[in-house]
Amino acid sequence: MADNGLKPDDSQPHSGPNTAEKNAPTIATLDDLAKLANYSLLEALNCDPDATSDGVDHNPRQVFSGHYVPVKPTPIENPEYVAHSKDFFQELGFADSLAQSETFLRLFSGNMSQVPGPMRDRGWACGYALSIYGTEYTQQCPFKTGNGYGDGRAVSILEAVIKERRWEMQLKGGGRTPYSRGADGRAVLRSSVREFLAQEHMHALGVPTSRSLSLYVSKSEKVKRPWYSEGSHSLDPDRLVLEPVAISTRVAPSFIRVGQLELFGRRARKNEHPQAMEELRKLVLHLMNREYSQVIDTSLNFEEKILLLAGEFRGRLTSLVANWIRVGYCQGNFNSDNCAAGGFTLDYGPYGFCQAFHPYFQPWTGGGRHFSFFNQPMAAERNFHMFCSALRPLLQKHSDAVVQLDKIQEGFAEVMQTELEKMWAAKLGLNTFNTELFSELVRLMMQTPIDYTLFFRELSNLPDTIEPLKKSFYTEAMPKSDSQQFDARWADWITQWKSLITERTLQLSRNEISSQMKCVNPKYTLREWQVAPAYQQAGDGDYTLLREIQDIMTQPYAEQSKEVDDKYYRLQPAAFFEVGGLSHYSCSS
Ligand SMILES: Nc1ncnc2c1ncn2[C@@H]1O[C@H](COP(=O)(O)OP(=O)(O)OP(=O)(O)O)[C@@H](O)[C@H]1O
Numbered sequence: 001m002a003d004n005g006l007k008p009d010d011s012q013p014h015s016g017p018n019t020a021e022k023n024a025p026t027i028a029t030l031d032d033l034a035k036l037a038n039y040s041l042l043e044a045l046n047c048d049p050d051a052t053s054d055g056v057d058h059n060p061r062q063v064f065s066g067h068y069v070p071v072k073p074t075p076i077e078n079p080e081y082v083a084h085s086k087d088f089f090q091e092l093g094f095a096d097s098l099a100q101s102e103t104f105l106r107l108f109s110g111n112m113s114q115v116p117g118p119m120r121d122r123g124w125a126c127g128y129a130l131s132i133y134g135t136e137y138t139q140q141c142p143f144k145t146g147n148g149y150g151d152g153r154a155v156s157i158l159e160a161v162i163k164e165r166r167w168e169m170q171l172k173g174g175g176r177t178p179y180s181r182g183a184d185g186r187a188v189l190r191s192s193v194r195e196f197l198a199q200e201h202m203h204a205l206g207v208p209t210s211r212s213l214s215l216y217v218s219k220s221e222k223v224k225r226p227w228y229s230e231g232s233h234s235l236d237p238d239r240l241v242l243e244p245v246a247i248s249t250r251v252a253p254s255f256i257r258v259g260q261l262e263l264f265g266r267r268a269r270k271n272e273h274p275q276a277m278e279e280l281r282k283l284v285l286h287l288m289n290r291e292y293s294q295v296i297d298t299s300l301n302f303e304e305k306i307l308l309l310a311g312e313f314r315g316r317l318t319s320l321v322a323n324w325i326r327v328g329y330c331q332g333n334f335n336s337d338n339c340a341a342g343g344f345t346l347d348y349g350p351y352g353f354c355q356a357f358h359p360y361f362q363p364w365t366g367g368g369r370h371f372s373f374f375n376q377p378m379a380a381e382r383n384f385h386m387f388c389s390a391l392r393p394l395l396q397k398h399s400d401a402v403v404q405l406d407k408i409q410e411g412f413a414e415v416m417q418t419e420l421e422k423m424w425a426a427k428l429g430l431n432t433f434n435t436e437l438f439s440e441l442v443r444l445m446m447q448t449p450i451d452y453t454l455f456f457r458e459l460s461n462l463p464d465t466i467e468p469l470k471k472s473f474y475t476e477a478m479p480k481s482d483s484q485q486f487d488a489r490w491a492d493w494i495t496q497w498k499s500l501i502t503e504r505t506l507q508l509s510r511n512e513i514s515s516q517m518k519c520v521n522p523k524y525t526l527r528e529w530q531v532a533p534a535y536q537q538a539g540d541g542d543y544t545l546l547r548e549i550q551d552i553m554t555q556p557y558a559e560q561s562k563e564v565d566d567k568y569y570r571l572q573p574a575a576f577f578e579v580g581g582l583s584h585y586s587c588s589s
């Protein structure tokens with residue numbers, strides 16, 4: 001395996017500069033960043049042999065082989081700075097001033113014409129396959145073959161090793177690529193603000209995710225998207241809206257998706273061309289290098305590495321989905337092409353955070369029950385099966401390894417269940433999962449509509465009665481006649497739960513239990529009715545609210561001021577239920 005340019009263990013303290021010096025920005029200019037360019041993907045993988053070398057390759061076409069197509073992004077017109085992630089800038093050692101510097105803005109709004117060397121002056125897009133809940137689709141591209149499907153508006157522009165970690169930087173909305181399928185390759189400000197805020201929020205919530213680097217909007221270029229009139233109760237958007245285009249940059253160790261492995265797995269399985277098996281092998285080795293180098297020993301033989309990879313991805317994916325449920329996140333569209341092979345959250349399209357609890361909460365009207373809140377473990381299992389199927393052709397001559405891979409695949413549900421039980425126990429402040437207590441809680445949470453975030457946060461104060469929890473009840477939605485009966489059942493539930501907490505106080509103080517609970521039950525989560533005014537105001541050039549939300553939502557577990565609580569630690573107002581664009585969306589791009 002190629003050297004990935006990383007030290008074996010980057011969690012070790014480094015000798016050398018003291019902390020203050022270490023935290024000082026080391027990347028103050030684009031030249032500083034360009035020097036760190038290091039393109040493992042371009043070096044290890046195959047370029048599409050039919051690609052034009054200038055990267056001006058924007059028309060939809062079939063890409064039959066190769067892992068990537070060189071693409072020059074199309075810059076947005078008259079770009080203006082909207083936001084950058086201060087936290088992530090600091091982690092990377094970027095000076096804040098960089099975000100508003102002319103050269104950085106130019107590059108990260110899609111203009112690669114003047115990049116300093118050794119950074120390259122073109123980016124790349126990758127093809128991938130799509131499976132929806134475990135069923136392969138090849139009809140979704142204009143050619144009905146699946147060969148024209150992939151990064152249709154995502155263009156990677158840089159891979160760099162920064163502070164001993166490898167990062168890929170990808171523009172979203174960077175214009176057309178051969179995979180754009182007749183669409184414009186653009187993202188609008190609305191969806192870019194949503195993704196930008198959500199990525200950093202999820203990171204702060206402790207959920208593995210792609211990160212947000214920067215966000216720029218065009219002051220003159222607009223595109224039309226179907227969207228909702230204000231207050232519309234329609235399921236589908238009822239009008240076309242002209243919206244400003246934007247480019248956000250997201251960053252991750254790699255952007256390899258399960259769908260990408262599937263594409264190459266399918267070609268190898270069907271022996272579509274002479275290099276198909278070799279291309280699959282290369283991609284899998286590259287994935288190990290990019291995402292699993294700390295856990296896959298390079299001296300092992302290939303079959304052993306594949307089994308380790310499958311086991312490790314299973315661990316990451318199950319833990320990821322348990323975390324999603326912990327924080328109330330519903331991805332909405334958990335197809336294999338939105339499932340990062342590194343096991344982190346990717347593609348914040350029709351996502352939403354659960355407010356009024358329902359196990360089948362699903363903000364995307366096209367997502368159905370299969371991608372709904374509590375069904376995410378099943379959707380993840382389907383994606384995991386597709387991942388294993390893509391690896392299988394590589395084990396053709398090793399029947400023992402195939403049996404072991406099958407076992408890893410079959411074991412998904414059990415590992416998932418263990419993760420979920422661990423997570424629920426932690427949310428409830430307990431050491432072990434109690435089936436009876438949990439089942440009754442879910443029944444109660446369905447009968448008494450509760451606010452998912454508020455409920456668990458209030459519970460973290462270890463109340464003795466249900467009174468403090470009522471802050472989280474959507475009482476208006478409750479049938480009055482039943483409320484006394486529900487109160488009695490809630491009181492029983494609290495008594496049972498408290499007796500388990502009391503048992504736990506033999507090992508931990510009440511304060512310790514409460515603070516542990518507050519580390520897993522966030523106080524603030526993104527609520528769509530609060531994000532909508534932020535992107536609306538941003539459309540008018542006012543970024544104040546966006547930045548306020550950014551500040552608050554990057555400290556989601558902290559107790560913040562009373563003003564913040566009054567505004568953000570509260571139920572969704574009744575007027576926003578069932579409103580298009582707030583409680584549901586049929587399209588989000
Ligand atoms: N405006 C657009 N122009 C071109 N391609 C698009 C556009 N919107 C979506 N696509 C492509 O359609 C496919 C499905 O869209 P989906 O909403 O899952 O992805 P996305 O939000 O664009 O991208 P990602 O998964 O990269 O975050 C993706 O391959 C995407 O690249």
Ligand SMILES: [Mg+2]
Nearest residue numbers: 337338347349
């Ligand atoms: Mg997607």
